[in-house]
Amino acid sequence: KRYGKNNYTIYSEELDHEANYKLTIEKGLKSAVTNNEFVLHYQPIIDLQTGEVIGMEALIRWNHPQFGLLSPDQFIPISEESGQIISIGKWVLSMACTQNKKWQEEGHPPFKIAVNISTIQLQQQNFVETVAKILEEVGLDSKWLELEVTESILMEDTEQLKENLAKLKKLGVSIAIDDFGTGYTSLSYLRQFSFDRVKIDRSFINDIVGDKNGKTITATIISLAQKLNMGVIAEGVEDDVQLSFLKKEKCDAGQGYYFSRPLPADLHRLPRSEITTV
């Protein structure tokens, strides 16, 4: 009985603590955009045959006045619950596109900017108009933007979602399925929508070393993607063993600490376009 009561007390204190945290985060989110508290870090996506940077993924962080630098897992789910993800998502899209335009203007060989999109954004009636407006304001060609959607998004199989995916395709924005293999999506979704790329979830890449199933699953996803005419990116590449396996299996691209951690834009050392003289 005594333990039971104690346990209960601890449990309720934890809940209380958690509720407080959520409340503080939620309140803080209201002014985070206007107070310039969000930052984007960028992680390169590398062509595994040529070693060139073919993309950059934008990953949000929150410079919280009280808690310090917060990772997206610590506030994105809360912002999704409260609806604040809509304005945060617009900020991310606008910042990421602006940065990509800047890289292009600085003369680096152009690449796609990959932006993570939450279900809630993709379900908005005016989402595609928002994307189109941002691209126009920034002056970035739609072919340099890729949206990453998670498999769970595809579970919510609404007309609005299908319409938005079709409109994005028409606009010229490409779509990647993020965390591929971890969601609940049946493979038939791959037929219904035509995606440009799949990103093999980090957990499978992690299992390449030593684990025979990890190798088999990774190789199978790569060949599935190729047969469906989709590009394929391996996430979370951390070492040589994984890299040589992926190369051997003809995986198109890789991303992970092996190449670079996500970094602020100005810390990336990007090549300049070579000017060829006759």
Ligand code: C2E
């Ligand atoms: P994600 O889209 O799967 O992003 C990849 C995550 O893996 C990033 O974590 C990245 O820092 C981490 N990562 C990259 N390479 C490696 C590696 O080699 N090893 C390991 N262990 N980890 C690696 P991060 O930045 O903490 O982001 C977590 C998640 O938050 C993202 O997962 C994405 O789902 C979400 N997220 C990030 N930015 C945004 C955003 O702007 N909007 C939305 N809606 N979600 C976002």
Ligand code: CA
């Ligand atoms: Ca992603």
Ligand code: CA
């Ligand atoms: Ca991912």
Ligand code: CA
């Ligand atoms: Ca993830």
